[in-house]
Amino acid sequence: MNSSSTPSRRLTPLDRLLDGTQRALDTVFGAPRAERANPAATEADVVLDETERRHAAGLMRINHVGEVCAQALYCGQAAVARDPATERHLLDAAQEETDHLAWCADRLRELDSRPSLFNPLWYGGSYAIGVLAGLRGDGWNLGFVVETERQVEAHIDEHLTSLPEADIRSRAILEVMKADEARHADNAEAAGARVLPPPIPTVMAAASKLMKAVAYRL
Numbered sequence: 001m002n003s004s005s006t007p008s009r010r011l012t013p014l015d016r017l018l019d020g021t022q023r024a025l026d027t028v029f030g031a032p033r034a035e036r037a038n039p040a041a042t043e044a045d046v047v048l049d050e051t052e053r054r055h056a057a058g059l060m061r062i063n064h065v066g067e068v069c070a071q072a073l074y075c076g077q078a079a080v081a082r083d084p085a086t087e088r089h090l091l092d093a094a095q096e097e098t099d100h101l102a103w104c105a106d107r108l109r110e111l112d113s114r115p116s117l118f119n120p121l122w123y124g125g126s127y128a129i130g131v132l133a134g135l136r137g138d139g140w141n142l143g144f145v146v147e148t149e150r151q152v153e154a155h156i157d158e159h160l161t162s163l164p165e166a167d168i169r170s171r172a173i174l175e176v177m178k179a180d181e182a183r184h185a186d187n188a189e190a191a192g193a194r195v196l197p198p199p200i201p202t203v204m205a206a207a208s209k210l211m212k213a214v215a216y217r218l
C-alpha cells in the first residue's frame with residue numbers, strides 16, 4: 001500500500017462525507033487517473049478474433065468490478081475505523097487500487113467494451129459490507145483486507161490462465177495487479193489483521209462468484 005502520503009490527522013465528519021462522496025462518484029462515473037504507467041503500454045496490441053475479444057472483455061470487466069468493490073470496501077471500512085493509523089492504511093490501499101481501476105478501464109476501451117452496468121450497485125453493496133466490517137473493530141477491518149486481497153489474487157490467477165493466448169496487454173496488467181494484491185494482503189497481515197472466522201470467507205467467496213457471473217456479461 002502507498003504509505004507515502006498524507007499526514008494521519010483525523011478527518012472531520014464533513015471531510016469524510018465530502019471525500020467519500022467524491023471517491024464514490026469518481027470510481028463509478030468518473031475516469032480515475034493512474035499514478036503509475038499502464039503495464040500494457042509497452043506490449044503489442046495483438047488483434048483478437050471476435051470470440052477472443054468478447055471473452056477478454058468479460059474477464060477485464062470482472063477485474064474492473066473487483067477494483068470498484070475494493071475501493072468501496074476500503075472507503076466503507078475507513079469511514080468507521082477507530083484508529084487513525086488503520087483509517088490511513090485503508091484510504092492508502094484504496095488509492096493504490098485506483099491504478100488498477102484505471103488500467104482495467106483502459107483495457108476495456110481498447111477491447112471495444114465497457115465497465116459493468118451495475119457498478120453503482122456493486123459500489124453500494126461493498127461500501128455497506130465495509131461499514132459493517134469496520135464496526136466490528138480494526139483487527140476485523142484488516143482481516144477483511146487480507147481476505148479480499150487473497151480472493152482477488154486467486155481470481156486474477158484464474159484469469160491469467162483463461163485469457164486468450166494473444167492478449168498480452170491484459171496479461172501485463174493482471175501480472176502487476178496480482179503482485180500488488182499479494183503485497184496489500186501481506187501489509188494488512190503485518191498491521192495486525194485478525195483471521196476471519198467461518199463462514200465469513202465462504203460467504204465472501206459466494207458473493208464474489210455471483211459478481212463474476214453477472215459482470216462477465218453485464
Ligand SMILES: [Fe+2]
Pocket residue numbers: 067070097100177181
Ligand atoms: Fe486491486
Ligand SMILES: [Fe+2]
Pocket residue numbers: 070097149180181184
Ligand atoms: Fe489490493
